Amino acid sequence: MQNEPMSFGDDFLWGAATSSYQIEGGAYEDGKGLSVWDVMCERPDAILDGNSGAVACDHYHRYKEDVALMSQVGLKAYRFSISWPRVLPEGIGRINPKGLEFYDRLVDELMGRNIRPFVTLFHWDYPYALYQKGGWLNGDSSNWFAEYARVVVETLSDRVSDWMTINETQSFIGLGHQRGLHAPGLKLSHKEWLQVSHNVLLAHGKAVQVIRSHAKCPARIGYAPVGVVKVPVTDSPADIEAARATMFAITEKNCENNTWWMDPVFLGKYPEDGLAVFGKDVPQFTDEDMRTISQPLDDFCINIYNGREVRAGADGKAEKWPRPPGYWRTNFGWSVVPQSLYWGPKFFQERYKLPVLITENGMANVDWKSLDGQVHDPQRIDFLQRYLLELQRAVQDGVDVRGYFQWSFMDNFEWADGFTRRFGLTHVDFETQERTLKDSARWYAEVIRTNGRALHEAQGQSIE
Numbered sequence: 001m002q003n004e005p006m007s008f009g010d011d012f013l014w015g016a017a018t019s020s021y022q023i024e025g026g027a028y029e030d031g032k033g034l035s036v037w038d039v040m041c042e043r044p045d046a047i048l049d050g051n052s053g054a055v056a057c058d059h060y061h062r063y064k065e066d067v068a069l070m071s072q073v074g075l076k077a078y079r080f081s082i083s084w085p086r087v088l089p090e091g092i093g094r095i096n097p098k099g100l101e102f103y104d105r106l107v108d109e110l111m112g113r114n115i116r117p118f119v120t121l122f123h124w125d126y127p128y129a130l131y132q133k134g135g136w137l138n139g140d141s142s143n144w145f146a147e148y149a150r151v152v153v154e155t156l157s158d159r160v161s162d163w164m165t166i167n168e169t170q171s172f173i174g175l176g177h178q179r180g181l182h183a184p185g186l187k188l189s190h191k192e193w194l195q196v197s198h199n200v201l202l203a204h205g206k207a208v209q210v211i212r213s214h215a216k217c218p219a220r221i222g223y224a225p226v227g228v229v230k231v232p233v234t235d236s237p238a239d240i241e242a243a244r245a246t247m248f249a250i251t252e253k254n255c256e257n258n259t260w261w262m263d264p265v266f267l268g269k270y271p272e273d274g275l276a277v278f279g280k281d282v283p284q285f286t287d288e289d290m291r292t293i294s295q296p297l298d299d300f301c302i303n304i305y306n307g308r309e310v311r312a313g314a315d316g317k318a319e320k321w322p323r324p325p326g327y328w329r330t331n332f333g334w335s336v337v338p339q340s341l342y343w344g345p346k347f348f349q350e351r352y353k354l355p356v357l358i359t360e361n362g363m364a365n366v367d368w369k370s371l372d373g374q375v376h377d378p379q380r381i382d383f384l385q386r387y388l389l390e391l392q393r394a395v396q397d398g399v400d401v402r403g404y405f406q407w408s409f410m411d412n413f414e415w416a417d418g419f420t421r422r423f424g425l426t427h428v429d430f431e432t433q434e435r436t437l438k439d440s441a442r443w444y445a446e447v448i449r450t451n452g453r454a455l456h457e458a459q460g461q462s463i464e
């Protein structure tokens with residue numbers, strides 16, 4: 001017992017995550033309005049293999065089966081998102097009762113199995129009707145989001161207490177509004193996408209105000225950007241400082257940074273270096289805007305998949321560590337950097353001073369069903385084990401990490417990559433909709449059951 005490593009808190013939230021467009025299907029059912037993703041998928045060549053999320057995992061019809069599987073894995077929490085156009089087909093105004101009822105039933109199903117629902121209001125499936133009115137560029141867009149938030153909160157907040165406003169601002173603006181790869185497929189100028197970013201930040205703030213004022217049970221609220229994590233290549237103070245400094249710096253005119261998206265929310269101001277880099281393209285904003293954007297939050301929610309190694313160069317300035325050839329990568333080409341789950345939470349907590357929830361982490365793997373009928377994914381087990389051991393190290397070093405949501409509970413529609421990237425703990429046969437728990441799901445069940453102690457065993461051997 002003496003050598004037992006300190007573990008996660010007793011009420012640590014072991015969870016998994018999904019998002020509406022990636023799993024629900026039912027794209028044209030029960031009065032749902034179109035989202036920009038429904039429309040994007042119609043574009044020739046927009047999606048690998050020409051696929052779409054119109055059916056995806058058919059979760060809209062199979063949610064009971066899916067929640068039963070979650071319960072089998074022992075999930076304590078489940079993060080999912082609401083499809084805005086399913087609830088409000090035109091984005092504002094007329095409510096679609098059948099759409100709302102779906103989430104109502106889903107929440108009941110989860111609660112009935114003791115799984116705590118974490119609701120994300122916006123995970124990218126923006127109402128097409130609002131896009132036709134200018135989308136996030138429209139000066140009213142933050143009020144539209146607040147109206148939508150109110151409808152959801154009024155229906156679900158008697159049971160739901162955990163909310164996230166917006167998923168990965170950087171990604172849907174960068175990929176969808178700057179680079180044209182994701183819906184709505186725009187390639188806006190710097191000036192325009194920076195206006196989009198300001199409107200989205202305002203939307204976040206207004207939604208927080210709505211949740212606080214309308215929630216029927218006490219709310220915990222977060223915002224889930226993606227973490228652009230820098231990892232010191234050694235533990236020397238100079239390398240650590242190089243990583244910290246570059247993690248919170250803006251040097252390029254793109255979306256791939258932390259502070260442009262986080263400082264306004266958590267510190268109430270845009271970062272000075274960002275203002276200088278974006279220069280004349282920075283939108284007009286007022287002190288009142290910044291007060292709206294920086295509503296107090298309860299948790300620092302963050303999606304972390306990888307990181308970049310950094311060191312202090314000979315001149316003392318930070319530089320990228322040159323990676324050796326053959327550096328490990330997942331099936332998505334994303335680098336495998338487990339230390340990102342140590343340094344990410346640590347640096348973010350230092351700067352933003354809130355309890356941390358890892359709201360996404362996982363890997364795309366080449367999974368298929370073996371002749372024995374099982375799905376063996378030792379790579380994913382190893383990946384999750386390495387990352388979670390680093391997260392545990394952060395906990396041991398005093399970082400207040402309250403939960404971890406593996407991405408994803410099931411294989412799903414991976415945006416422009418269609419169905420070619422399997423991220424799930426559960427294998428989905430997209431032809432038959434058959435679900436099969438992968439080996440990693442059974443392994444994760446054991447991690448949950450032992451509250452992390454099983455992390456210290458590799459293929460049946462102790463790794464202490």
Ligand code: FCB
Nearest residue numbers: 019167168171407414423
């Ligand atoms: C994140 C997204 C999520 C999924 C994973 C793989 O950036 O939030 O929807 O695509 O990556």
